[in-house]
Amino acid sequence: MSAGPRPAATSGLVSACTGTWSALPSSRPGVRVSPVRIVIVGAGFAGYQAARTLSRSLRRSAEIVLINPNDYFLYLPLLPEVAAGVLEPRRVSVSLTGTLPHVRLVLGNVDSVDLTGRRVTWTDPEGGRGEMGYDRLVLAVGSVNKLLPIPGVAEHAHGFRGMPEALFLRDHVTRQIEMAANTRDPRERAARRTFVVVGAGYTGTEVAAHGVLSTDALARQNTALRREPRPRWVLIDVAKRVLPGLDERLSRTADRVLRRRGVDVRLGTSVKEATSDGILLDDGEFIDTRSLIWCVGVRPDPLVEDLGLATEHGRLRVDQYLAVPGHPEVLACGDAAAVPDLTRPGEFTAMTAQHAQRQGKAAARNILASLGRGAPRPYKHHDLGFTVDLGGVKAAADPLHIPLAGPAANAVTRGYHLMAMPGNRVRVATDWLLDAALPRQAVQFGLVPSWSVPLDTESPEVARLGRGGG
Secondary structure: OEOOOOOOOEEEEEOOOOOOEEEEEOOOOOOOOOOOEEEEEOOOHHHHHHHHHHHHHHOOOOEEEEEEOOOEEEOHHHHHHHHOOOOOHHHHEEEHHHHOOOEEEEEOEEEEEEOOOOEEEEEOOOOOEEEEEOOEEEEOOOEEEOOOOOOOHHHHOEOOOOHHHHHHHHHHHHHHHHHHHOOOOHHHHHHHOEEEEEOOOHHHHHHHHHHHHHHHHHHHHOHHHOOOOOOEEEEEEOOOOOOOOOOHHHHHHHHHHHHHOOOEEEEOOOEEEEEOOEEEEOOOOEEEOOEEEEOOOEEEOHHHHHOOOOEEOOEEEOOOOOEEOOEEEEEEOHHHEEOEOOOOOOOEOOOOHHHHHHHHHHHHHHHHHHOOOOOOOOOOOOOOOOEEEOOOOOEEEOHHHOOEEHHHHHHHHHHHHHHHOOOOHHHHHHHHHHHHHOOOOOOOOOOOOHHHOOOOOOOHHHHHHOOOOO
């Protein structure tokens, strides 16, 4: 699968010195030039929004190509609810071809980018190779699990970055509860009913909050476990508080909810070693468990390093217009890009969905400006607050920096997610209503084997599965 060399219709340039943008036509009179080809790598928040904005503005006046290993946009903030059995997987998976009508989808994992020749090379899901030229390139490859050099973690922990991991965790938790009910060994029974989450950031906090509700329901439904102690959840972080990157009021609310539900919150603590039987903490305590969920953070996709360009903490350096210095036809956004934070001089924007979504739109607008449609604008965004879904009717939120907790925060959180989702809103709302009215259905399908969701993102298995973007 290959697209041959083609002339570029225009070459939008951002001056490294002045920051000005000029659209310079390269076509000659009487020579027919192919439509501008814009290639977007990754369909996470940044890539999806870039494709959507360009699709609506250009329609068929330019060729827009989106390269992604999956045919869906994954709404990551609701992934913990998939793992807990609240939402069905398709609810948070929005069809790319169904919602981006003027965008050509190429299923594949981009292996390399030839910046000089303006070409990208990819591997499709069946191992076939393809390459394509571009006039504009948007790099929105997102991030992958951050793996720390702790013995045993890569072999015995599982991350939480995509749909396969959420489905694996849902099956795994259900299986552990059922196997605990069928063993007579008290120590094994306790270990199978113990679930450890490492990382008390946004993802880890939500996984623990939803997880404890899920396992409580599973244990109540299982006759052999009704007289046993509740399943145990442990949340571990080296930080001094949960949600260390967010407002302290959100942190206090989340901490209070977790502890009231019985979550064992261990702060200022780290994992020293992981084994098949449990984990050893830095204070010498050994926790027997068969479930180690790794949510310590993320790092930019390895493709960023392979480009050989300037980076900042592993993220690709870009200017305030999201353009790569020395390659103005290439823009980067989302978790893969170190975007200057104009609201905090000297800093870079955080790796959040809120920034990624808005940067995708900004990248699209600046590409349009390079094609003579409008003027380029620097990326500048003041955060509007955050929401943390804690399961049930509990949540923590600070919309417009007004702190909320309980049902009010839950209403704001769910309302925000419904507005932010590009599709499936009615289906998501319906699942929430059904979960409030009916008991959860907990069965394990075993469709996602453990080997297919390794924590080590450099493994051959992950290379075959590809990058999801962000």
